Amino acid sequence: MNQTEEIERNEIIGYAKRILPIKSISPESGGKGEGERADEICKILDEMGRKNYTRYDTKDKSGSIRSNIVLKIGNTERTLWLISHIDTVPEGDKTLWTKEPFAATIEGDKIYGRGSSDDCQAVFLSLMLAKRIKEGSLRYNLGLAFVADEELGSVYGIQYLLKQGI
Incomplete structure (x- = not known):
């Protein structure tokens, strides 16, 4: 493993230890x-200097808050979206x-924990992209959406964001 791979591996493990528990x-x-997981993702984005995200919280039928986060990198007309x-x-x-x-239990090159594959691997990838992509370096915007409620139908997640015009 080269130095860059080691840095990226440690970065993923760091995200896993913060998010999976x-x-x-x-x-x-x-x-x-x-909400609590969204709070932690927002802290991570803040730490990397990506403060231009928008948090979209909505209430479900029980009155509980359902949290979504949207970050757009770039300033062009078209956006490539990655949704986790x-x-x-x-x-x-x-x-x-x-x-x-x-x-987040780490054994060799594997991370064990509820959600580590479905869908925190995509969350970790999105965070790594947010940290590495430079403004103006892409032909299109990069949109990162961290959404709620995928496991039970996405009413308070992607469907809610679409109704907001995102």
């Missing part, structure tokens, strides 16, 4: 929603887990 389960499935969702399903029967579900 945060339960981001919909209220319909017994959770508190995506920040909610997870519950862990189910914990006795069936060989690792702590709401933690």
